[in-house]
Amino acid sequence: MSWTLLLAVEEGGGLFDINATLPLMAIQFLILAVVLNKVFYSPLGDAIDERDGYVNSSIVGAKEKLAKAEKIAQQYEQELAESRRQAQAIIAEAQAEAEKVASSQIAAAQQEAQANKEQVQKEIDAQKASAFEVLEGQVASLTQQMLDKLLSAA
Amino acid sequence: MLDTSYGLLSLERNSFAFFTQFKPWLRESSTIFPATFCANLKNGLEMIDLVPMSLLLAKLEVGEHFYWEIAGLKIHGQVFMTSWFVIALLLLFSVLATRKIERIPSGLQNFMEYGLEFIRDLAKGQIGEKEYRPWVPFVGTLFLFIFVSNWSGALLPWKLIHIPGGELAAPTNDINTTVALALLTSLAYFYAGFRKRGLGYFARYIEPTPILLPINILEDFTKPLSLSFRLFGNILADELVVAVLVLLVPLFVPLPVMILGLFTSAIQALIFATLAAVYIGEAIEGHGEEEHG
Numbered sequence: 001m002s003w004t005l006l007l008a009v010e011e012g013g014g015l016f017d018i019n020a021t022l023p024l025m026a027i028q029f030l031i032l033a034v035v036l037n038k039v040f041y042s043p044l045g046d047a048i049d050e051r052d053g054y055v056n057s058s059i060v061g062a063k064e065k066l067a068k069a070e071k072i073a074q075q076y077e078q079e080l081a082e083s084r085r086q087a088q089a090i091i092a093e094a095q096a097e098a099e100k101v102a103s104s105q106i107a108a109a110q111q112e113a114q115a116n117k118e119q120v121q122k123e124i125d126a127q128k129a130s131a132f133e134v135l136e137g138q139v140a141s142l143t144q145q146m147l148d149k150l151l152s153a154a
Numbered sequence: 155m156l157d158t159s160y161g162l163l164s165l166e167r168n169s170f171a172f173f174t175q176f177k178p179w180l181r182e183s184s185t186i187f188p189a190t191f192c193a194n195l196k197n198g199l200e201m202i203d204l205v206p207m208s209l210l211l212a213k214l215e216v217g218e219h220f221y222w223e224i225a226g227l228k229i230h231g232q233v234f235m236t237s238w239f240v241i242a243l244l245l246l247f248s249v250l251a252t253r254k255i256e257r258i259p260s261g262l263q264n265f266m267e268y269g270l271e272f273i274r275d276l277a278k279g280q281i282g283e284k285e286y287r288p289w290v291p292f293v294g295t296l297f298l299f300i301f302v303s304n305w306s307g308a309l310l311p312w313k314l315i316h317i318p319g320g321e322l323a324a325p326t327n328d329i330n331t332t333v334a335l336a337l338l339t340s341l342a343y344f345y346a347g348f349r350k351r352g353l354g355y356f357a358r359y360i361e362p363t364p365i366l367l368p369i370n371i372l373e374d375f376t377k378p379l380s381l382s383f384r385l386f387g388n389i390l391a392d393e394l395v396v397a398v399l400v401l402l403v404p405l406f407v408p409l410p411v412m413i414l415g416l417f418t419s420a421i422q423a424l425i426f427a428t429l430a431a432v433y434i435g436e437a438i439e440g441h442g443e444e445e446h447g
Binding site: 014015016017018019020021022023024025026028029030032033034035036037039040041043044045047048050051054 | 217224234241248249252270291292295298299328329334335337338
């Protein structure tokens with residue numbers, strides 16, 4: 001006997017035996033939903049929302065800081081360029097001034113030299129003139145003496 | 155509600171027993187379980203052999219319940235026992251995860267937050283960004299309860315714990331549980347519709363055209379029916395298939411089916427929760443001008 005068979009009968013039962021289990025299960029489920037809302041959905045949901053808010057505000061703050069940093073960097077660049085330009089201007093000015101000073105000094109020196117030269121020339125000329133005068137006097141006297149001598153000798 | 159009988163078919167060779175029970179209409183369709191069908195040929199009330207229960211390595215019981223009587227009402231004890239286990243598991247995880255909430259989550263909190271985000275996305279996707287928040291607990295509890303129930307039925311060897319009648323299995327294995335959840339879903343979407351649109355909710359029955367009125371009314375009945383029977387059928391069928399395979403080949407062969415069972419269990423939980431959210435979203439949104447505008 002390879003197959004044995006037992007069939008027992010019990011009142012009620014069955015696959016589709018719907019009874020008070022249904023409403024009780026529904027009530028139990030609703031209670032579970034309420035309790036889970038208290039201990040699970042609400043606290044963890046709040047935590048998630050709070051974190052979302054925190055992350056969002058952090059992102060906004062970071063963006064603000066980034067914008068600020070970029071503005072500062074730009075300002076710095078501007079200032080740097082400004083300073084460079086100023087430095088260039090100062091250098092150019094100094095060079096121009098130095099050149100002016102140098103040229104004016106050169107001009108003055110040249111003028112002085114010229115003046116000296118002219119004065120010396122004048123002195124030379126005067127001495128020359130006086131020397132010529134003296135020479136002319138001497139020539140006249142010598143000529144007179146020669147003339148006298150010649151005349152006396154004759 | 156239906157005529158029932160119980161069968162224990164034991165294969166003497168390997169001293170396995172096969173407990174089953176059949177509806178008259180199930181008996182007509184011999185293609186479902188040919189082996190058990192043979193056993194029922196006699197429709198018998200005749201005992202031929204009884205294998206000691208302690209020797210049973212695998213057995214299958216369908217439609218047998220462990221009755222409790224509370225205030226004259228009969229309830230299925232085995233369903234409540236396993237559902238309490240599922241509820242306790244959910245509460246334990248919830249309490250442990252929220253005991254010390256940190257901004258940077260770790261461990262269990264992280265895991266449960268992943269679950270919550272999943273549920274929220276599910277509700278948000280079906281109900282809509284504006285209205286989904288009050289429905290997160292309902293849809294989420296549906297998903298978690300069904301999911302944990304299904305997986306507990308698939309993963310835990312409930313059957314090793316002997317109870318006086320019937321056997322322990324997933325709570326969703328019982329039609330009462332699934333019908334309860336489906337009816338709650340119906341109530342939920344009616345409530346959502348009335349709260350949002352008042353009596354204007356009835357306008358959806360004659361939209362887009364009054365010709366569809368009977369079909370629209372019919373939908374309110376088919377929705378809970380399909381919800382409950384889909385879940386019930388899938389879980390019961392999965393457990394039956396696994397049990398039959400274990401009965402025939404106790405080692406290794408049932409494993410692929412068990413893994414498939416885990417997959418279908420998870421999918422069924424997702425489907426139930428998603429459909430509940432869809433129905434609620436539908437009731438809130440309506441078929442009217444809001445959709446087109």
